[in-house]
Amino acid sequence: MASTRTQIGIVGAGPAGLLLSHLLAREGIESILVEDRSRTYVEERIRAGVLEQGTVDILNQTGLGERMNRESLIHDGIEIRFNGTGHRIDFPSLTGGKRIAVYGQHEVVKDLIAARLADGGVIHFEVSDVSVNDFTDTAPKIRYRKAGEGNEIACDFIAGCDGFHGICRPSIPEGILTAYDREYPFAWLGILAESTPAAEELIYTHTDRGFALLSMRSPTLSRLYLQCNPEDDIARWPDDRIWEELQRRTATADGAFRVPEGPILQKGITPMRSFVVEPMQHGRLYLAGDAAHIVPPTGAKGMNLAVADVRTLTTALVAFYKNGDVTRLGEYSARCLRRVWKAQRFSWWMTTMLHLNRADSPFDRRRQIAELDYVTSSETAMRSLAENYVGLPFDDPVAVN
Ligand code: FAD
Ligand code: DHB
Numbered sequence: 001m002a003s004t005r006t007q008i009g010i011v012g013a014g015p016a017g018l019l020l021s022h023l024l025a026r027e028g029i030e031s032i033l034v035e036d037r038s039r040t041y042v043e044e045r046i047r048a049g050v051l052e053q054g055t056v057d058i059l060n061q062t063g064l065g066e067r068m069n070r071e072s073l074i075h076d077g078i079e080i081r082f083n084g085t086g087h088r089i090d091f092p093s094l095t096g097g098k099r100i101a102v103y104g105q106h107e108v109v110k111d112l113i114a115a116r117l118a119d120g121g122v123i124h125f126e127v128s129d130v131s132v133n134d135f136t137d138t139a140p141k142i143r144y145r146k147a148g149e150g151n152e153i154a155c156d157f158i159a160g161c162d163g164f165h166g167i168c169r170p171s172i173p174e175g176i177l178t179a180y181d182r183e184y185p186f187a188w189l190g191i192l193a194e195s196t197p198a199a200e201e202l203i204y205t206h207t208d209r210g211f212a213l214l215s216m217r218s219p220t221l222s223r224l225y226l227q228c229n230p231e232d233d234i235a236r237w238p239d240d241r242i243w244e245e246l247q248r249r250t251a252t253a254d255g256a257f258r259v260p261e262g263p264i265l266q267k268g269i270t271p272m273r274s275f276v277v278e279p280m281q282h283g284r285l286y287l288a289g290d291a292a293h294i295v296p297p298t299g300a301k302g303m304n305l306a307v308a309d310v311r312t313l314t315t316a317l318v319a320f321y322k323n324g325d326v327t328r329l330g331e332y333s334a335r336c337l338r339r340v341w342k343a344q345r346f347s348w349w350m351t352t353m354l355h356l357n358r359a360d361s362p363f364d365r366r367r368q369i370a371e372l373d374y375v376t377s378s379e380t381a382m383r384s385l386a387e388n389y390v391g392l393p394f395d396d397p398v399a400v401n
Helices: 015-026 039-044 052-063 066-071 089-096 107-116 237-251 302-323 327-354 362-377 379-390
Strands: 001-005 010-011 031-034 074-075 077-082 085-090 100-102 122-124 128-134 141-146 151-156 157-160 178-193 202-207 210-218 221-228 264-278 285-287
Touching: 010 015, 010 128, 015 031, 015 107, 015 157, 015 302, 039 107, 052 085, 052 141, 052 302, 066 107, 066 178, 074 264, 085 089, 085 362, 085 379, 089 379, 100 107, 107 122, 157 302, 178 210, 202 237, 202 327, 210 237, 221 237, 237 264, 237 302, 264 327, 302 327, 327 362, 327 379
Parallel strands: 001 151, 010 031, 010 157, 031 122, 077 202, 157 285
Antiparallel strands: 074 100, 077 085, 128 141, 141 151, 178 221, 178 264, 202 210, 210 221
């Protein structure tokens, strides 16, 4: 078995693993990434699209902003539409000047891979049989196969950045982790369409047919979502049905609004779930991003939380390597979870406020409309939504140089 050594072994080349490797390299800390998919696959996987102000800031501060600043769309607000009327929530005026950027997760991933490779970073794509070993003693190892050959990476610490279905979380012995889980009786049918975005900003709509979201990726590419049943089969959603349902769920009372239609390039159904494990670490294995928690997508928090985790982990690893200080490593999980739970709360709240729950009583339906009315008419309520949407402030400065 071929063996190499590094300081941090990272499993998974999604936003969490790649950004961690990038931030560590800037601090002079070495890492090696292993990823079971191909480079093309991870660079083309369409997922999240909204970057919080803090995510934009960290990408800019660490030399990753060049293409993002050119191609991302900066948004100053969102629209919430119900009863056929739209209500705008203005972010800068409610948050002291903060905004969000619409820039596809796969574009962030492309920029990160390019930066790592340009800096001499090591990413092993298309590996198999990945395992994490000996992380409860001082010499952890990642083992994997590449082109049939067995390999081992000896390291000081392992970062489990391998997403919800990865192997790191299940490698932690039974009895250590507590999982907090909630499933929802809805899913999202998402499409990518070659069509002009319906508006300059995102529109979240609630109707008695269900939720819809109009987002975008560029001035010619729309990203559109419909609430559907988790058991729904995508084969039952031909293009015509998708467009018709989008038109119905976004119609305004004056009948003037139309979603521009165009060829559908991709479509898929994603179930919705809230999930957290505590703690997010065991021995020398640290979980980050979706490996430790997932949120329903309504608040656009998933990728932003992954970024927040790895900035916390970077600060802790820098304190260890520069000063021999293990305090921050010990606090990693607790520091992350404070933010994770607030993002869980926000994502759960946005989800339940905007989706149609067919099991709801008439009382609950009226309460839901009252909540939408309140959040779009009270400045205090709007400020809370805006503060969470653009991203809660960080309570510690990040290690960036
Ligand atoms: P991931 O991006 O999942 O990266 C994990 C990486 O680990 C992957 O590249 C995977 O291939 C790799 N990996 C897995 N197992 C192994 C293994 N055994 N060995 C090696 N590598 C492994 N969030 C939003 O905010 N808005 C959205 O619209 C949205 N849409 C989504 C749609 C889908 C289908 C999914 C799954 C998620 C979506 N999310 C969305 C959530 C968001 O994309 C995630 O929160 C984000 O990708 C988390 O980044 P990560 O790096 O932690 O995990
Ligand atoms: C997108 C996804 C989200 O979950 C969201 O809340 C807003 C936008 C998107 O993919 O563009």
